[in-house]
Amino acid sequence: MNGVHDMGGMHGMGPIEVEKNEPVFHENWEGRSYAVTRAMSAWGKWNLDASRFQREQIAPVDYFQKSYYERWIIGLVELMLKTGLVTRTELDSGRPDAGTVKQSPPFTPEKVPILVSKGMPASRNVPVVANFHTGQLVRARNLNPVGHTRLPRYARGKTGRIDRDHGVFLFPDTNAVFLGEKPQHVYSVRFAARELWGDGTAPQDSVYLDLWDDYLEPA
Amino acid sequence: MSTTRRAFLTAAVSAAGAAVTPGHGQTHEHSHDHGHDHQTVPSDPALRVKALESLLVEKGLVDRAALDVLIDTYEHKVGPRNGAKVVARAWADSAFRQRLLTNSDAAIAELGYGGLQGEHMVVLENTSKIHNLVVCTLCSCYPWPVLGLPPVWYKSAPYRSRSVIDPRGVLREFGLELPESVEVRVWDSTAEVRYLVLPERPVGTETMKEEELAELVTRNAMIGVAKVAAPKESGAA
Numbered sequence: 001m002n003g004v005h006d007m008g009g010m011h012g013m014g015p016i017e018v019e020k021n022e023p024v025f026h027e028n029w030e031g032r033s034y035a036v037t038r039a040m041s042a043w044g045k046w047n048l049d050a051s052r053f054q055r056e057q058i059a060p061v062d063y064f065q066k067s068y069y070e071r072w073i074i075g076l077v078e079l080m081l082k083t084g085l086v087t088r089t090e091l092d093s094g095r096p097d098a099g100t101v102k103q104s105p106p107f108t109p110e111k112v113p114i115l116v117s118k119g120m121p122a123s124r125n126v127p128v129v130a131n132f133h134t135g136q137l138v139r140a141r142n143l144n145p146v147g148h149t150r151l152p153r154y155a156r157g158k159t160g161r162i163d164r165d166h167g168v169f170l171f172p173d174t175n176a177v178f179l180g181e182k183p184q185h186v187y188s189v190r191f192a193a194r195e196l197w198g199d200g201t202a203p204q205d206s207v208y209l210d211l212w213d214d215y216l217e218p219a
Numbered sequence: 220m221s222t223t224r225r226a227f228l229t230a231a232v233s234a235a236g237a238a239v240t241p242g243h244g245q246t247h248e249h250s251h252d253h254g255h256d257h258q259t260v261p262s263d264p265a266l267r268v269k270a271l272e273s274l275l276v277e278k279g280l281v282d283r284a285a286l287d288v289l290i291d292t293y294e295h296k297v298g299p300r301n302g303a304k305v306v307a308r309a310w311a312d313s314a315f316r317q318r319l320l321t322n323s324d325a326a327i328a329e330l331g332y333g334g335l336q337g338e339h340m341v342v343l344e345n346t347s348k349i350h351n352l353v354v355c356t357l358c359s360c361y362p363w364p365v366l367g368l369p370p371v372w373y374k375s376a377p378y379r380s381r382s383v384i385d386p387r388g389v390l391r392e393f394g395l396e397l398p399e400s401v402e403v404r405v406w407d408s409t410a411e412v413r414y415l416v417l418p419e420r421p422v423g424t425e426t427m428k429e430e431e432l433a434e435l436v437t438r439n440a441m442i443g444v445a446k447v448a449a450p451k452e453s454g455a456a
Contacts, residue, residue: 008356008407010380016392018372024294026371029265031294032272034368035286040275052358068359068374070264073271085280094270096278103279112288116297119334119364122411150409152356154383166339166412186410188341193403197384204402207383210410 001053001146002153004060009154009197033069037076038115042107045083048120049176053148054078124183128168130213132187136162137219140189140211148176151215155207159219160191163208171212184213298367301332302415303436304429305342305365310420311429319417320344327365327415337364337413343406344417345443350401351416352390352443354382355408362413366438373442383407393444416441421449 007013025031041051054075058066066074080086090097107115132138142157143149150172166188170181193205275281305327309316319326323340327333333340340362343351355361356379361369372378382389386405390397397403406414418440424432427450439445 006357007376007380008354009384010376013376013380016372016375016377016381016389018393019370022370024298024368025290027265029268031290032268032286033264034293035289036268036272036275036281038289039281039285043280055358064376067264068371073264073268077271086274086278090274090278091271094274096274100278102277105280105282105285107285108282109284109288112285112292115335116289116292117334119336119338121338123339150357152407152409154356166410169411186412188412190404202387202399202403205386205404206402207405207407209407210412212410 001056001148002144003056004063005056006153008152030069033073033076037072039105039107040076040080040085042105042111042115043083043085044106045085046079047175047178048122049148049172050178051075051079052172053176056148122169124168124170124181126168126183128183128185130165130185132162132165132185132213132216132218134162134164134187138162138187138189138216139219140209140215141217143215145173147173149173149215151211152209154196155191155209155211158191158195160189160195160209163188163190166210169212171214173212173214182214186210186212187216189216293363293368297364299365299438299441300433301330301367302362302365302438302441303433304330305332305415306417306436306441307429307433309342309417310424310432316417323415332364334364336360337362339412340365340415341412342415342417343404343443345419345446347419348401349404350390350397350443351404351406351414352382352386353406353408353414353416354379356380356383357407357409360408360411360413362415365415366441370438390444393439395445416443418443418445418447421447423449 025034055071058071058074062074063071077091081088087097137159138161139159140151140155140157143151164187166186168183169186170183174180174182187210188208189211190206190208193201193207194203196207272281276283305319308330309319315326315329319342323342324333327340345351359369359374361373378389383405386403387397408414418436421435424435435447435450437445437447440447
């Protein structure tokens, strides 16, 4: 979706504010938000791409006004409501609905080090033909899907060169809406800064994006 | 929050005529010309998150002890000191450096690091001729196993918007002025590959041990918004 989350190349966002000796979490609730979000994903009702897509759908004014972990909580609440893990009345009352059977949490303390050290690889060990090869000139397609995509607006229609083939990964556009993993090759594609931004930029500078087969066409 | 950012947010809020705010427990579909700021129900995210956690615990959806362990992991165990050790090893051991640049996952695993949000690592070497800079313009992708969770500025609109269109300006804001001749490569983390910058080893560190070198390496240098500074003259040789 062409949302405000896709901000590469936008102007007017102000200076970068760096906090010295910044803590990992500024307040207790930030850590809790982070952890609750991870713990709830263990129910397997959604995936990482669905979480990102949910946060992208936060209204633009809120996207900018809310802090990072507030956006996580907004996204989490929406996903829990959609998948029936909680109800609107439960959120309003703060109590489980009458007659709700207490569950057993899948994300237990002993699962934490396993998740942290093993991760959740998005690569897929399946034979898929690569449509492009290292060194090839490609164009990022001019796609404007209303759903989730990881092809930023600033690269669409631009020509670049395949720098390396990362291998086969699940495809976020379909995975985010539970339409399948559609595994395909992901490439690091080098775009000259001048191709993206015009003549005002240094001729040797470039931006590398990781792009899936479905985002690319031969140039 | 600085005045600048506050002013920007205020402007952004008043510029938006009508918006729907999800997650209040009720839907707002009225026009927002009357100027309330959407922080009313409830006003404090701390209260809201506390209430949510209690509900989820009561429903048996979340184990509070697991949350504690996870938070402790990223507050105390997984952070940029991990990445600093990787960098120091690469500086001290040229064979490791080669492995790190050609098969980053395996080399990083030699130090015991890897996993969540670092399943597919690529290490980028900064030199006197090439400067690499990492960003995620679409969200906040960052190599957790070696750098921990990202700082606020990395996730902020100013950094995400500008680092791809004006990386030299961004670097200048961080106090790093690059010569015109240097090639700047920006890496937008659009997929599940995570990037770590291997900074240049500063001069004057030739006799330093790996553990001492690790002390010099900063998080910002491993994102590519800074160089590693030469050690201060201590006279302690």
